[in-house]
Amino acid sequence: MTTDHVLTGTDFTEGILRLKSEMHAVILAHYYQEGEIQDVADFVGDSLELARRAAATDAEVIVFAGVHFMAETAKILNPRKQVLLPDLNAGCSLAEGCPADRFLAFRREHPRHVSITYINCSADVKAASDIICTSSNAEKIIRQIPPDREIFFAPDRNLGRYLIKKTGRDMLLWEGSCIVHETFSLRKLVQLQMDHPGAELIAHPECEEPVLERARFIGSTSALLKYVQTSAAGQFIVATESGILHQMQKAAPDKVFIPAPPEANCACNDCPYMKLNTMEKLFACMNNRSPEILLSAQVMERALAPIQRMLSMS
Ligand code: 13P
Ligand code: SF4
Numbered sequence: 001m002t003t004d005h006v007l008t009g010t011d012f013t014e015g016i017l018r019l020k021s022e023m024h025a026v027i028l029a030h031y032y033q034e035g036e037i038q039d040v041a042d043f044v045g046d047s048l049e050l051a052r053r054a055a056a057t058d059a060e061v062i063v064f065a066g067v068h069f070m071a072e073t074a075k076i077l078n079p080r081k082q083v084l085l086p087d088l089n090a091g092c093s094l095a096e097g098c099p100a101d102r103f104l105a106f107r108r109e110h111p112r113h114v115s116i117t118y119i120n121c122s123a124d125v126k127a128a129s130d131i132i133c134t135s136s137n138a139e140k141i142i143r144q145i146p147p148d149r150e151i152f153f154a155p156d157r158n159l160g161r162y163l164i165k166k167t168g169r170d171m172l173l174w175e176g177s178c179i180v181h182e183t184f185s186l187r188k189l190v191q192l193q194m195d196h197p198g199a200e201l202i203a204h205p206e207c208e209e210p211v212l213e214r215a216r217f218i219g220s221t222s223a224l225l226k227y228v229q230t231s232a233a234g235q236f237i238v239a240t241e242s243g244i245l246h247q248m249q250k251a252a253p254d255k256v257f258i259p260a261p262p263e264a265n266c267a268c269n270d271c272p273y274m275k276l277n278t279m280e281k282l283f284a285c286m287n288n289r290s291p292e293i294l295l296s297a298q299v300m301e302r303a304l305a306p307i308q309r310m311l312s313m314s
Helices: 009-023 037-039 047-056 068-077 100-109 123-127 138-143 157-167 186-195 209-214 221-230 242-250 279-288 297-313
Strands: 027-028 043-045 060-066 080-083 114-118 132-133 151-154 171-173 200-203 237-238 257-261
Touching: 009 027, 009 037, 009 200, 009 279, 027 047, 027 068, 037 100, 037 242, 037 279, 043 047, 043 100, 047 068, 047 297, 060 068, 060 151, 060 279, 068 080, 068 279, 068 297, 100 123, 114 242, 123 297, 132 138, 138 157, 138 297, 151 157, 157 171, 157 209, 171 209, 186 209, 200 209, 200 221, 237 242, 242 257
Parallel strands: 027 043, 027 060, 060 080, 114 132, 114 151, 151 171, 200 237, 237 257
Antiparallel strands: none
16 A cells, blocks of 8 residues: 555555455454454454454464453463554553552462452453453452352452342452443433443443342443343443444444443543554554564463353353
């Protein structure tokens, strides 16, 4: 592709598809990516499905349209592949709020606890964990822990609280949260429900308790997407990152999807990290074969065991 004219979305799509076949690459995208990135991807999924796809692919290069911890997980699961991420700054507030040194210190203070760690964390934190989980398998994994074992759950306190309620298991929680899911305004949600009495409120378990208490259905991004297709309702208020609406609208074009409103007048239901990835950066990372995810062999080896435990328990 020449760059002496202003590149359009179509140019990027063509360039990305051409590079994909030249590089023998697979493009994996999370539901929170821009619609045009989702449309150019080979597979769009939640964090568990993306990890499984990354582990199973025989492509030479994994282009990960998501955030850093997801791309790291792909690298750990398939270390011989080159893993590219369009923007290395695509982080996550949960991962940032749980630095490995503090996590390790906490574990040393609670040596008897089994640590079940949400996949939204760094490779170093994974390496210091017993079992990894995502929002779609956490409940199943917790139910497999013998009742006499104490559990430490990190880093999302909202997901942790939700799981305590669901499973009846008391767990020690890390005090972390997602800046997107803690932003929804209960006040505006109540108003929205009054304005749309037939609409079902559906929510990701990273939302705060008062939002979850009002929700008709709670689940991971994939579970929410499945739910809107099977529910008899025609309207949904969606309390998660707004990128998921793209697939919901595609899967159920006759239904109405209303993004849950943040408290401030902002686009705070967009994940600022996820949205760092653009078509332009996706094209550039493939063209330059950079930025690339690189991890030490030691960290990858130590982080693999808790991820594999998750895969075999889910
Ligand atoms: P899912 O596992 O449901 O895709 O969630 C990932 C995430 O980052 C939610 O904020
Ligand atoms: Fe992290 Fe929240 Fe963004 Fe998900 S939506 S990647 S949990 S900051």
